[in-house]
Amino acid sequence: xNKPFKAWRKALEGWQxxxxxxxxxxARGTDxxxxxxTEDGIAVEVLGPLETQVGTYPGWPSSPSPKRVSRLPTLxxxxxx
Numbered sequence: 001x002n003k004p005f006k007a008w009r010k011a012l013e014g015w016q017x018x019x020x021x022x023x024x025x026x027a028r029g030t031d032x033x034x035x036x037x038t039e040d041g042i043a044v045e046v047l048g049p050l051e052t053q054v055g056t057y058p059g060w061p062s063s064p065s066p067k068r069v070s071r072l073p074t075l076x077x078x079x080x081x
Contacts, residue, residue, distance in 0.1 A: 027051040027058070 001009070015021050026033055026046050034044035051058045 025058075 012021070024030075024033065028046055028048050028050050030046050031044060033046065034042075037044060049060055052060065054060075
């Protein structure tokens with residue numbers, strides 16, 4: 001693992017110590033992932049990534065094949081407390 005990934009992993013371990021974390025894939029329109037912020041008067045709109053279908057898999061328009069889609073990194077879009 002590279003240094004930034006190790007730091008990200010350590011941060012997740014700290015969050016998990018405080019309580020359960022939900023991990024899920026986010027894409028444009030999955031605004032419900034942040035519903036817990038509504039009671040604080042905060043509205044969140046997820047603007048991306050813009051997904052399309054690559055065969056039977058969700059992916060990005062530039063993805064060359066479904067096998068490639070499964071290997072694309074999703075670190076920045078997968079963490080929801």
